Amino acid sequence: xxxxxxxxxxxxxxxxxxxTINCSYSVGISALHWLxxxxxxxxxxxxxxxxxxxxHGRLIxxxxxxxxxxSLHITASHPRDSAVYICAVxxxxxxxxxxxxGTSLTVxx
Amino acid sequence: xxxVSQSPxxxxxxxxxxxxxxxxxxxxxxxxxxxxxxxxxxxxxxxYFQNEAQLDKSGLPSDRFFAERPEGSVSTLKIxxxxxxxxxxxxxxxxxxxxxEQYFGPGTRLTVT
Numbered sequence: 001x002x003x004x005x006x007x008x009x010x011x012x013x014x015x016x017x018x019x020t021i022n023c024s025y026s027v028g029i030s031a032l033h034w035l036x037x038x039x040x041x042x043x044x045x046x047x048x049x050x051x052x053x054x055x056h057g058r059l060i061x062x063x064x065x066x067x068x069x070x071s072l073h074i075t076a077s078h079p080r081d082s083a084v085y086i087c088a089v090x091x092x093x094x095x096x097x098x099x100x101x102g103t104s105l106t107v108x109x
Numbered sequence: 110x111x112x113v114s115q116s117p118x119x120x121x122x123x124x125x126x127x128x129x130x131x132x133x134x135x136x137x138x139x140x141x142x143x144x145x146x147x148x149x150x151x152x153x154x155x156x157y158f159q160n161e162a163q164l165d166k167s168g169l170p171s172d173r174f175f176a177e178r179p180e181g182s183v184s185t186l187k188i189x190x191x192x193x194x195x196x197x198x199x200x201x202x203x204x205x206x207x208x209x210e211q212y213f214g215p216g217t218r219l220t221v222t
Contacts, residue, residue, distance in 0.1 A: 004151075033211075035213075042213065042214070042215035042216060043152075043200065043202075043213035043216075044213070045210065045211070045212070045213070048210055086151055086152075088151075091154075096142065096154055096157060096165070097152075097154070097211070099144075099151035099152045099153070100151050101149070101150055101151045102149075102150075102151050
């Protein structure tokens with residue numbers, strides 16, 4: 001049983017396309033994270049959000065707590081956006097996470 | 110200030126060898142986490158420290174895995190008698206206590222041949 005499900009698993013887009021990655025979770029949460037992982041392993045935190053919407057440059061993250069669903073959108077996608085995007089939600093009372101399996105995005109020039 | 114650093118970045122070990130992976134957290138971060146990430150999968154929790162205390166080691170897959178953080182700063186993840194299934198990226202993250210904002214290191218890619 002996966003507490004966090006992401007879709008799609010793999011996504012290929014042409015440069016300039018609008019991209020949406022979805023995350024559904026089954027546990028009660030106080031905040032949800034979107035993470036970006038480039039080849040080589042390093043993970044960068046993109047967003048932490050607990051309600052509504054956040055925007056950072058071309059990236060937009062939304063969350064619907066009632067529906068237990070979050071989306072990550074990338075506008076005007078660029079090849080440098082190619083990475084794995086991971087959704088994570090806190091687990092228990094510690095600072096620990098359930099992670100989704102990630103969405104591998106490839107943006108073709 | 111520097112972020113979380115890990116060393117080595119890449120490690121190739123022969124089956125049966127012992128390995129030690131190092132994590133330097135952000136200065137002042139009380140909490141430290143180790144994760145294992147198999148190819149094509151999301152990270153899986155291994156263990157968690159608050160200062161030098163290992164508060165949760167429920168994710169360690171076997172007694173061949175051992176982690177320590179003796180002075181509450183640098184942490185070492187040791188894997189004894191490595192097996193092929195140990196091949197993965199090992200990620201370290203740190204955070205302020207009571208914060209859900211974790212800062213990840215670049216990871217150590219371990220390949221066991």
